[in-house]
Amino acid sequence: MTTRLKAGITKPKHPINLHTSTSPTISPIPKSHLTALTDPHWQEAMNDEYRALMENNTWELVPRPHNAHIIHCMWLYRHKFHANGTLQRYKARLVVNGKSQQVGMDCFDTFSPVVKPTTIQTVLSIAVSRAWPIHQLDVKNAFLHGDLNETVYMFQPPGFVNKQHPSFVASYANPYTALNKLHGLGITASDDNLLQDIITSLSTEFAMTDLGHLHHFLGIQVTRNRDGLFLSQGSYVRDILE
Template sequence: MTTSSLVPRNPKQALDPNWKAAMTDEYTALINNDTWELVPRPPIANILRCMWIFCHKTDSDGSFVRYKVRLVGDGNAQQVGIDCVETFSPVVKPPTIRVVLSLAISGAWSIHQLDVKNAFLHDNLEEFSMIPRYLLCVLAVILLFLLLYVDDIILTASSKVLCKSIISLLASEFAMKYLGSLHYFLSIAVSSELGGLFLSQRKYATEIIERSGMSSCKPTHTPVDTSGKMSAFDSPHVTDPTLYHSLASALQFLTFTRPDISYVVQQVCLHIHDPCEAHFHALKRVIRYVQGTLHLGLHLSSSSSTSMVCYTDADWDGCPDTR
């Protein structure tokens, strides 16, 4: 990836013309949306500072797309019940995305992608629906799904006319960019294939391996040692679990398109609060497995059935700590 301006690490670098232009766009969008109202400071008010977040937005092949800047509030300084009451996280769940994409493929619906210029809430939330993380509209025999992940939107509908109308309506209300057909979102590359879609997180998986310092590791053929279950008391505890926390969380997101590692990642995350050396060894084995299977992803194919089938297996006697 080559860009003219690196991600700034100090205020002086942030004043680079490219980043300054991106900050101006963000600030202008916030003002146009009436995001805040300036008022005199109440005597007992807790003042929250803001900060600028900078990053390069890239495509699925790592090529530079644009400079992305967000002005965010320091949520860690808020006190629940004083500075805020209920909070809302506009983050759609991965299973919801997979289900909706499967329905869209089966119905031969077009799938669109949009990007909101800023992620601040534009209005008051008066009430929560039973399904707060995505919007489902049933209009006669027409289905519309709008999936929201902070500032990324996936839109699909059984009616092309309705889909076009919703895109126009959103563009008239918010500062956003229409990105065309779904091709890359949340670090997931989406490519069309005969009868469906192929979802790949190859780039994201490579970044996890680099973050772990295991780029030259020897791949393994299986993600988990089947000889026994992990225990909370297997070995000495990890002195500094920071890297463990980071890698376990990253692997959890990788399961979006890699169900083959779902079980072992769940086991690794069970001990994320206080990992042992044995747990770290298991985590590294997952990374070695991912190293040799970067080409794998998730195929979503068309189906004539709209029934949802679930499987579960409860192994109550298998846990060495609670049995």
């Protein structure tokens, strides 16, 4: 029998490198608050989050009530990037551990408002077809503006336990809506003047930053050109690989 090897038939090999690594200049996402507190980037992000919670009087430290159910909270970390893929900032969020909540005691409804992709496509299509300006806003700690009807007690945040009252718990925390924190807000109007009036009006009610023209929304990178809007998930793919 004549084989390819005997006949001198060879096929070149094309090695594939599947190795991926994060940029050495970016601190990796920590797996716990203990690791985060040893990194100045993540420690600063946690301090910013905790400072915002305190400035909004989110909770009050009280002695632990007898037989009260105390829920746990935890830190979540992520990198926020510019439209070109460069690092914008380190973001730390304090959220409730949903597994520690008891329905009927700590909460009655669980609801996470998520906009439908068809709604986004419709609004963007109208804005592009009519040449409307589209801006992106960042609402700081948007969840703090919600109302909590239940009386809830929560353990103090890991890494930020009050040294004078280490056994106290946080009363009237807002953990339910903390899970619904906004990452960004896209807004459009028929002209620039009307758009700026709307942004100014919103800024009087909420602490927010105008990030300029829409460039990143719900994990989608937005690039505007003469033909319309180009939507890409390149940054989302890079996040998965990292």
